[in-house]
Amino acid sequence: MSVVAAANTNSRDVAIEGILYTADLLDVGLVAVDADLRITHWNSTLQTWTGIPIEEAVGGHLLDFFPSITATHREEAFRRAALGETVLLSHALHEYLLPIPVNGAGTREFEHRQQSGRVVPLPGSSPRPGAVAFMQDVSERVTREKALREAKESAESSSRAKSEFLAAMSHELRTPLSAVIGYAGLLTQGIGGELGEKQKSHVERITASAWHLIGVIDQVLTFSRAEAGREELAIQSVDLCASARIAIMIVEPQAQEKNLQVRLHTEYEPMQMQTDPLRVQQILINLLGNAVKFTDEGTIDVTVSSSTTDFMITVKDTGPGVPPSHRALVFEAFTQVDQTATRQKGGTGLGLAVSLKLAELLGGGLELADTEGTGSTFVLRLPRG
Amino acid sequence: MKELTGFESDALNELFNIGLHRAAASLSNLTDQRVIVDLPRLWVCPVAELRNRLVGLVEGELATVHQVFRGEFAGDAVFLLEYEKAAVLAGLLTDGEVAGAGVLDESAREVLAEVGNIVLSSCLGAFGNVLKVAVSFSVPRIHIESLQGLLSSMLIDNHDDVHYALLAATHFKLSKQDVDGYLVIVLGISSITKATKALEASLS
Numbered sequence: 001m002s003v004v005a006a007a008n009t010n011s012r013d014v015a016i017e018g019i020l021y022t023a024d025l026l027d028v029g030l031v032a033v034d035a036d037l038r039i040t041h042w043n044s045t046l047q048t049w050t051g052i053p054i055e056e057a058v059g060g061h062l063l064d065f066f067p068s069i070t071a072t073h074r075e076e077a078f079r080r081a082a083l084g085e086t087v088l089l090s091h092a093l094h095e096y097l098l099p100i101p102v103n104g105a106g107t108r109e110f111e112h113r114q115q116s117g118r119v120v121p122l123p124g125s126s127p128r129p130g131a132v133a134f135m136q137d138v139s140e141r142v143t144r145e146k147a148l149r150e151a152k153e154s155a156e157s158s159s160r161a162k163s164e165f166l167a168a169m170s171h172e173l174r175t176p177l178s179a180v181i182g183y184a185g186l187l188t189q190g191i192g193g194e195l196g197e198k199q200k201s202h203v204e205r206i207t208a209s210a211w212h213l214i215g216v217i218d219q220v221l222t223f224s225r226a227e228a229g230r231e232e233l234a235i236q237s238v239d240l241c242a243s244a245r246i247a248i249m250i251v252e253p254q255a256q257e258k259n260l261q262v263r264l265h266t267e268y269e270p271m272q273m274q275t276d277p278l279r280v281q282q283i284l285i286n287l288l289g290n291a292v293k294f295t296d297e298g299t300i301d302v303t304v305s306s307s308t309t310d311f312m313i314t315v316k317d318t319g320p321g322v323p324p325s326h327r328a329l330v331f332e333a334f335t336q337v338d339q340t341a342t343r344q345k346g347g348t349g350l351g352l353a354v355s356l357k358l359a360e361l362l363g364g365g366l367e368l369a370d371t372e373g374t375g376s377t378f379v380l381r382l383p384r385g
Numbered sequence: 386m387k388e389l390t391g392f393e394s395d396a397l398n399e400l401f402n403i404g405l406h407r408a409a410a411s412l413s414n415l416t417d418q419r420v421i422v423d424l425p426r427l428w429v430c431p432v433a434e435l436r437n438r439l440v441g442l443v444e445g446e447l448a449t450v451h452q453v454f455r456g457e458f459a460g461d462a463v464f465l466l467e468y469e470k471a472a473v474l475a476g477l478l479t480d481g482e483v484a485g486a487g488v489l490d491e492s493a494r495e496v497l498a499e500v501g502n503i504v505l506s507s508c509l510g511a512f513g514n515v516l517k518v519a520v521s522f523s524v525p526r527i528h529i530e531s532l533q534g535l536l537s538s539m540l541i542d543n544h545d546d547v548h549y550a551l552l553a554a555t556h557f558k559l560s561k562q563d564v565d566g567y568l569v570i571v572l573g574i575s576s577i578t579k580a581t582k583a584l585e586a587s588l589s
Contacts, residue, residue, distance in 0.1 A: 073415060084519040085510070086452070088502045090495035092479045093415055116495055118524060138492075145492055149485050 015123050016041055029135035032122060035082045037062040049100050049113060066098050081119040081131035089117040091138050114139040166224035170217045180210045219350040226357035238277040239270035240304050240311055247284035254292050265303040273311050275382055279358045286351040287315040287378050295319035309384060316377040322368060330368055331356045393581040398427050401553050404508030411503045416478050421558040432548040432571055436536055443467050448489060449535050450501025453523040454509055458516055458576050461539050462509060464501035466566040471497055474557060474564045498527040516583045539571055548573055
């Protein structure tokens with residue numbers, strides 16, 4: 001151990017030598033000064049950091065080695081500690097206690113070694129008061145925290161940019177589609193000349209595809225608005241049973257085409273709550289649309305129920321269900337469980353992501369119940385009051 | 386049990402005000418922004434009643450900075466804020482460098498420990514000046530704890546029979562936002578008596 005202690009060796013110096021030794025072990029820089037800021041102790045860690053040998057440092061004046069700390073918080077910390085105070089200098093507010101240039105690899109981002117410092121009175125200060133300062137190198141921690149902060153900021157800004165892009169794009173795409181549908185309508189009506197059967201069938205396909213595209217764009221628009229926090233709610237008193245009935249009516253034609261039965265079960269009617277009826281219907285139509293799309297035979301059961309804390313609407317189908325390995329993915333945007341199903345069944349994979357966002361916007365949640373092998377069961381939960 | 390007189394209560398209030406004024410000056414100087422620390426309310430109560438007082442003021446997780454002080458004038462001092470408010474304060478003082486997303490990371494905790502250190506030593510320093518005794522402090526320690534955890538960790542020496550808690554509400558006014566925090570100083574009645582007598586002497 002390389003320690004040069006002050007001239008008079010007494011019990012206090014022995015105590016300080018112990019502290020010096022420990023500081024070296026912990027890779028903590030340590031300097032002790034008397035009340036005039038003359039250096040009495042300087043440990044090996046500081047010798048390594050600064051290149052100033054212990055023999056040279058001890059006996060010298062702190063401000064001669066570090067003139068830039070004169071009349072700053074750093075000098076004041078030493079003076080106050082010599083008077084009995086404990087002073088803490090956090091890295092974020094001071095960067096360092098002593099300006100020690102960086103010389104190590106991996107810390108070159110900073111000009112000075114980043115430190116968290118504390119300055120305390122010398123033990124047993126009277127009759128020779130003094131201060132001892134401990135410096136912990138926090139360069140690595142600071143670099144790590146900075147990288148985390150930047151990663152977070154960049155993730156947030158790119159997510160925001162994505163939502164804004166989607167909202168703008170959706171709007172731009174929707175406008176010309178209205179024109180496509182409008183002009184296709186004019187053609188179908190024979191305005192501007194009668195169409196032949198084949199031409200009529202082509203125009204019908206144009207119209208159907210355009211409507212489908214508008215549906216997709218609306219989903220993207222809702223999703224991006226909800227994600228950007230710009231979806232506004234119109235809260236009013238709503239009968240959930242009536243909402244479920246309307247949603248069922250809307251999907252009924254597709255269900256009938258596939259010979260599926262859609263049944264409604266209600267605990268009691270009406271089941272009134274304060275919420276946004278259009279959003280509730282949008283969620284239910286998405287859930288029912290999925291159920292119809294993925295179920296080839298059997299029934300779809302819609303149940304409206306309540307508990308002491310929530311209102312629940314459950315949509316249960318007899319389709320293939322969601323395999324456990326994909327349960328976590330179903331609410332992700334642009335994801336379908338089976339990529340081949342996307343080709344077979346169509347759709348963007350946005351429906352459930354939009355529904356979840358809307359449910360959260362309404363203060364509730366949307367869950368996939370655990371019913372593997374017996375179809376899928378989705379539960380929309382809306383809190384009372 | 387000794388009741389505090391109106392004069393004693395006023396004297397303590399005055400000492401806190403002097404201390405907080407110093408704390409605000411230090412913080413302004415340190416962060417290059419105007420920081421005002423007000424002392425809107427001060428309560429003095431037996432330590433046993435501290436819980437009831439604090440329950441109405443703070444809730445949830447707390448960020449606390451403890452400093453034990455010894456000497457002729459001895460006790461335990463705590464600077465405390467609700468976790469979210471602590472994150473706001475650390476963020477404001479460092480211009481958003483720490484406590485991003487409301488999380489008290491290591492750097493943010495260090496900043497709070499320093500702020501606690503400044504506030505506590507300024508206030509207790511004011512007591513020390515009036516009493517003309519040096520107050521020696523432990524190193525400040527920051528904890529994230531519940532109110533219950535805080536109350537059970539408050540260090541109270543037994544040799545001084547009656548302990549009082551000085552509970553002070555502080556209000557940090559920064560350029561962008563205001564933040565509320567609290568100071569609790571637990572002292573023996575003898576220390577309070579000494580402080581008020583010394584103050585009385587210095588005023589007369």
